[in-house]
Amino acid sequence: MSKQDNRVLSRQFARDLTPQELEDITSGFFTSPHRDVTTTFCTLASDGDDD
């Protein structure tokens, strides 16, 4: 089994963001001032913990 073959399905179909896209996203309000990276990447639609 190759290194990629043992990844979970969501990782196999995850969206790759280039360094430039990463920079563009993290320069926006919802990350830059508040250091809340996960929120911008993942959570315009759905996020939060399950606690």
Next chain:
Amino acid sequence: MPRSADDPLWVHVHGKERIQVKVIIFAYAKENHAAPVKWALEQGGYHVVCWGGLSWTEEQQASLFLGADTALTLGPFSVEPGDAVWIRRPDQPKCHPEVSEADRKFADMEYRSFYHSIAYTLETLPVWCVNKFSAARFIHNKAVQLRLARACGLQVPRTLMSNSPGPIRDFLSHNPNGSVGKGFTPHVWQREHEGSVSVTETFALTPQRLPSDEVLTYAPGIYQDRVVKEFDIRMVLMGRKTYSFALHNPKRALDWRQDAGLGHVQVEIVSTPPEIERAILMFAEKANICFGSVDFAVDKDGQWWFLEINEQGQFLWLDQFNPQAKTLEKFCAFITAPQDSDQPLEERGTLFPPFSDYMQFYRNLPENQEPLDVAAAVAASPFMSRE
């Protein structure tokens, strides 16, 4: 919510004493919705405090006294009758780093149990919770969401949640219009030494694209009929009001979230169809929530398909994309509205400044001039990994 309709800033306790009510936000002060909302409420004359969640530090310690009266202290302030408590995004309960390794599991569990005691007890106090902790935990479940939505008359795509290869393959092979896959939780993987990341999103699936059976058991997943959509809807629920926004993505991607982060999505204010609003309000009643962000897909026939709800979903970005959305003003009006007030949120919202004013304020803060440390964020977040 025993708040005076005459003066929402003040409330009578036991019929005599007058105290200023406050808004308590469960989130650290720089959280990206807590900060603008706190600022806007303060501009409107309200007293606002942030509590980052239960931890060992002095400002995050808590005490819950249960006697003839109940007293709850969160860091430096007390919870008082009439307060509004916005359970936004508190940190996970965190025990002292110096606790013995032999005691860490016990201490972690004690912190977690105490936090739950606080959060559930709030529901029994004369304060207003947005949302109630029990309701938030309940409706966080995606299966519960889909069942309730369907029961309330909303159209919901057929869905299979599974880690069992046979049913997954069977579901996909009996779906002529195609299927999508998605996870229960979001996640980000940062690649070592590359500076790029991979982010979970909804993806198209066919039986031919499925990996081996073993991989399907690595993590459970959500498999759903694909809605051939014209555009997406982000709806914000505030009490008995819904505000809907069409999200137009020129890339017509299955998942608009990262394109929104890149600024590619256009936000248009749209009316909520009456039958959809009725259904969502029924949904909110059954779920016992008063606030949330709801996602729909709209097909070529104009049918709204319920996808999911996040009871603490993001909404202020809508103001950034379309200043006429005014969700900051509406939310401030909503969380400070006197009980049973029938004043439209749009009208009370004029008490508060727009999001664009906050943007001007924060851009001048010296701490916002530093670049973001993505690696530090990855290390600190349970939703991010290295690979």
